[in-house]
Amino acid sequence: MDTLTNDVQGLIDLYEATYMRMPGEVTLDDALIFTKARLNDIAKDLQRANNIDTINQIQQALKQPIRKRLPRLEALRYIPFYQEQASHNKSLLKLSKLGFDLLQLLHKKELSQLSKWWKVYDVAKNVPYARNRLVECYFWAQGVYFEPKYSRSRIFLAKVLAVITILDDTYDAYGTYEELLILTDAIQRWSITCLDVLPDYMKLIYPMVLDVFTEMEQILATEGKAYHINYVKEAMKEYMRSYMKEAEWRNEGYTPTTEEHMSISLISCAYKFLLIASLAGMGDIITDESFKWASTYPPLVKASCKLCRFQDDIVSHKEEQEREHVASGIECYVKEFDVTKEHVYDLFKEKVEDAWKEMNRESLMCKDVPMPIIMRTINLARVIEVLYKYSDNFTHVGEEVQNHIKSLMLHPMST
Structure with missing residues (x-):
C-alpha cells in the first residue's frame, strides 16, 4: 500500500516489532526484510532533502533495534529525543533527567568502591599479561541491571567479570598446560590450602577468586542465604573445566567436530555462569528454584549462550588464529563441512538472529520464572550486542564504548 510505504514512523514501528518475532514467524521475517529496505531507501531520499532528524532516527533504528538496546543507553538517546517533541511534558522531562542523574551518582559510588578493591591487587603490575578492564566490567554488569535495588549484585557481578577476565587470559594466552591443570584442580577443590601448589603468578589470582565469593557469602549470610553461593561456585567449577578442555585440545593440536566444540564452547563463553552469578543477592525474588532452573541449562539460557558464542566467534576469529589458540567454532565448521570462512561468518550471523528468536519465545514460555530473572538473560545478550556487534x-575498547561509559558515568543530564 503506497500510503504505508511512505509512513516513516509506521515503518519504524513495524521494523521494531519484527525483532520480537519467534522461530517460524515467516511473515515477520518478511516484514523485517521489507522495512529495512524501505527505510534505507527513504533515508537516501531524505539526505537529498537534508532532513537530518528523521535520517538519524532511521539510522539509529537500523543500527540497533530497541529490543537489542541496553535500557540505560536507550535513556541517554530517548530523553533528548523526547525533549525535541513539541508535545513533551516539561515536568516529566525534568523528573526523568533528575532520575537519571541520581542513579548516575549511585553508579559512580559503586565504581569508586570497585576501584579501591581493584587497586589492592595491582593487576597491571602483578598480572601484566591480563586485560585490565575493571571499568568495562562494571559497564557490563551495569548493562545486566542498572536499578538501585540491585546494587550489591551489580558490584558482585562486576568483580566476577574482572576476575574471570584474568582467568580467561591465563588459560587462553599465558599459562602452560601443566600449570593450568594445577589451577583447574585447585578451583575444583575450592580451598586456600591449594595455594602452596600453585605457580607463583597464580598465588595472587586464586585468593582473589575465593575472596570475591567469600565476601558475597558473608553478605548473604545476614539473610540466611549463604548457601546460594554454592550454586555460583558449582557453575564456576563447570566453567573452569570447559576452559581446561579447550586447553587440552590446544595442547594436542586437536580440531574437534562442530558438535564437540559447541558442547564445550557454549559453557566456556561464560554466559551460563554469569547468569547464575547475577542472581546472587537480588533479593527475595531469587529462591533455590531460581538457581536450580538456571543450573539445568534451560532453553532460554542456552539461547543466550549461543548468541554470545556465535557473536564472539565472528569478531575474534581472525585475531585468535594469528596466535596459538584452540580451534574456534569457525575453524571447526570449515574443516568439517569444507566451506569458506565467509560462508560460516554469514551462517553464524543467522544463528545469532535465531538465538534472539529463541529467547523471545522462551521468555514467554517460562511462565514460572519471574520476569526479573528473564530480563537478566536478555540484558546479558544486549551487552554482547553492544560490545561484540562489529x-x-x-x-x-573503541571510541564508541568509551563514549558510552563517559555518558553513563561522567556527564549529568540535567545540566
Missing part, C-alpha cells in the same frame, strides 16, 4: 570492543 568487533571485540572489550579487548580493544
